[in-house]
Amino acid sequence: MNPPPEPWRLVHADPDPPFEIIVDDQPVRAVPGQTIGAALWAAGVRSTRHTRGTGRGRGMFCGIGICFDCLMTVNDGPALRVCQIEARPGDVVRTGTM
Amino acid sequence: MPTYDAVVIGAGPAGMSGAHTIGQAGLQVALVDAGPRLGGQFHRHPPAAFHATRPQALHHGWRHFCAFRDRLADLPGVTHLPDHHVWSVEQADGLITVRAVTDLRRPVGVTIRGRALLIATGGYDRQLPFPGWDLPGVLTAGAAQALLKGNLVLAGRRVVVAGSGPFLLPVAAGLGRAGATVVGVYEAARVSRFLRHATTLAQNAGKLVEAARHHATLLRHRIPMHSGWAVVAAHGDTHLAAVTVARLDRAGNPVPGTRRRVPCDTLAIGYGFTPQTELLVQLGCATRVDVDGSVVADVDAGQRTNVPSVYAAGEVTGIGGAALSEVEGVIAGLAIRAGVGKPGRVPRRLLSRRTALRRFAAAMHDVYRVPAGWVGWLTPETIVCRCEEVPAERVRAAVEQDGATQPRTGKLLTRAGMGWCQGRVCAHAVSTLITHFGGRPASPADLATWANRPIAQPVPLRLLADAAPDLSAPQP
Numbered sequence: 001m002n003p004p005p006e007p008w009r010l011v012h013a014d015p016d017p018p019f020e021i022i023v024d025d026q027p028v029r030a031v032p033g034q035t036i037g038a039a040l041w042a043a044g045v046r047s048t049r050h051t052r053g054t055g056r057g058r059g060m061f062c063g064i065g066i067c068f069d070c071l072m073t074v075n076d077g078p079a080l081r082v083c084q085i086e087a088r089p090g091d092v093v094r095t096g097t098m
Numbered sequence: 099m100p101t102y103d104a105v106v107i108g109a110g111p112a113g114m115s116g117a118h119t120i121g122q123a124g125l126q127v128a129l130v131d132a133g134p135r136l137g138g139q140f141h142r143h144p145p146a147a148f149h150a151t152r153p154q155a156l157h158h159g160w161r162h163f164c165a166f167r168d169r170l171a172d173l174p175g176v177t178h179l180p181d182h183h184v185w186s187v188e189q190a191d192g193l194i195t196v197r198a199v200t201d202l203r204r205p206v207g208v209t210i211r212g213r214a215l216l217i218a219t220g221g222y223d224r225q226l227p228f229p230g231w232d233l234p235g236v237l238t239a240g241a242a243q244a245l246l247k248g249n250l251v252l253a254g255r256r257v258v259v260a261g262s263g264p265f266l267l268p269v270a271a272g273l274g275r276a277g278a279t280v281v282g283v284y285e286a287a288r289v290s291r292f293l294r295h296a297t298t299l300a301q302n303a304g305k306l307v308e309a310a311r312h313h314a315t316l317l318r319h320r321i322p323m324h325s326g327w328a329v330v331a332a333h334g335d336t337h338l339a340a341v342t343v344a345r346l347d348r349a350g351n352p353v354p355g356t357r358r359r360v361p362c363d364t365l366a367i368g369y370g371f372t373p374q375t376e377l378l379v380q381l382g383c384a385t386r387v388d389v390d391g392s393v394v395a396d397v398d399a400g401q402r403t404n405v406p407s408v409y410a411a412g413e414v415t416g417i418g419g420a421a422l423s424e425v426e427g428v429i430a431g432l433a434i435r436a437g438v439g440k441p442g443r444v445p446r447r448l449l450s451r452r453t454a455l456r457r458f459a460a461a462m463h464d465v466y467r468v469p470a471g472w473v474g475w476l477t478p479e480t481i482v483c484r485c486e487e488v489p490a491e492r493v494r495a496a497v498e499q500d501g502a503t504q505p506r507t508g509k510l511l512t513r514a515g516m517g518w519c520q521g522r523v524c525a526h527a528v529s530t531l532i533t534h535f536g537g538r539p540a541s542p543a544d545l546a547t548w549a550n551r552p553i554a555q556p557v558p559l560r561l562l563a564d565a566a567p568d569l570s571a572p573q574p
Contacts, residue, residue: 005251006277007250008150010155010277011150011152013151015148033145038249048234052487053487057336059234060237061523062222062223062238062240067485067519068485068518084202086134
């Protein structure tokens with residue numbers, strides 16, 4: 001069992017049990033209340049789409065819903081800003097070209 | 099559907115204090131906010147499911163916020179509508195109609211009507227482009243803060259904090275306390291400029307104490323502070339691996355021979371803030387350009403815009419911080435109360451507090467100016483508009499070859515500012531760049547054209563259709 005991350009210890013957090021979401025067919029842990037974007041960042045997933053023009057990787061930039069750089073496909077719906085979307089158990093998230 | 103006495107948009111310090119003041123007079127208020135919890139960006143905090151028993155470790159003014167939140171909850175007339183993303187605001191026949199979507203996964207349309215409107219939509223980090231700023235791992239300073247305060251996620255292991263403004267200090271201090279190695283803070287401004295504003299600073303002792311506390315945290319975590327330095331490039335193949343920093347001369351140009359490479363996995367950067375003014379522009383409210391170059395609402399002493407029954411408070415009237423926002427929210431709330439015959443006299447000490455805080459903000463803006471030389475940091479290939487991947491050379495060509503002397507023409511020719519974010523991220527930089535290539539400074543009119551966003555949030559077409567007038571009926 002890994003020790004809790006330092007920010008949790010700092011604020012004495014005791015989150016509800018984590019669950020899994022699926023990101024490009026790989027499981028990623030999320031804590032209830034966390035956004036999909038934050039769960040991905042915590043798991044080290046930083047490039048979340050490829051650009052339409054040059055195909056370069058892009059990831060979360062503003063973190064507050066302004067920039068749209070973190071657009072991803074969630075459960076096959078229209079692209080969403082994952083920094084704004086709270087993760088739910090079983091979410092299927094995909095990186096795409098957009 | 100009820101018609102509220104007032105609708106307040108934005109539940110940060112300005113919106114919370116505005117709603118509280120209006121609600122105290124027994125009026126009905128809708129407090130509409132995009133966030134999941136009260137507090138806005140400044141008081142962003144973890145969800146209840148994290149069961150954090152010591153959130154104050156990461157939050158300045160936490161106790162103040164909690165007391166405020168409880169007082170608001172005690173007012174039966176105040177209805178908090180979280181996760182409501184406002185996309186349009188209209189006024190007709192003395193009634194204001196606010197259209198929002200809630201639940202971004204399956205957007206549902208919500209219409210809210212009120213007799214008065216307080217716009218307190220805050221702001222977000224202002225950015226300057228530089229080579230490599232589109233690499234994953236480059237974040238806004240606000241994003242690093244939102245990850246930490248709202249999600250308890252550390253932005254990185256080895257972090258560089260850069261840009262300009264007093265906000266860099268709490269960002270670096272928070273990251274340091276939470277366990278990141280903050281390699282350095284690179285503040286573009288020369289802090290010695292503070293000496294010009296000694297009197298104003300002395301009148302705002304509380305702010306000095308706050309800054310001193312952040313500096314002490316930086317010292318404790320051995321975070322070096324470099325004043326007069328900037329990140330001028332970011333490097334990496336698929337992810338950020340290093341940045342180049344350089345000392346700046348007075349004009350903001352890198353001093354030859356001072357460039358050096360700093361390995362890091364994360365860069366948190368911001369050059370002050372941009373107010374979120376599109377709802378004001380939708381209503382036709384007059385704007386002006388503030389001392390920091392931001393387009394802001396032009397309000398009178400009672401926080402009234404020139405549009406009847408429409409008020410503005412907080413960062414949308416000029417970037418000035420949480421304390422000023424809160425004061426402005428109270429003054430706007432009192433003015434709204436007075437407008438419907440409720441007690442609304444503004445205490446003199448509130449007015450002088452606003453004046454002192456506004457003067458302090460102006461001093462800050464004078465110290466932490468955008469380094470004019472940033473245009474020289476760009477290479478021809480540097481992306482300036484992230485959404486549409488527009489390189490600097492295309493903007494130059496639009497001006498020098500195609501004669502785009504106005505930012506609007508430059509936008510149409512290059513598509514800069516026409517992507518998803520509607521120019522929120524690049525407006526300041528690209529409009530400055532277009533006028534720079536044209537050989538003149540950006541005028542207030544140049545800057546204002548980029549604040550126009552007739553639909554402020556993504557909405558499904560079906561909601562637009564629902565909001566449209568019935569065109570099947572016979573037209574007069």
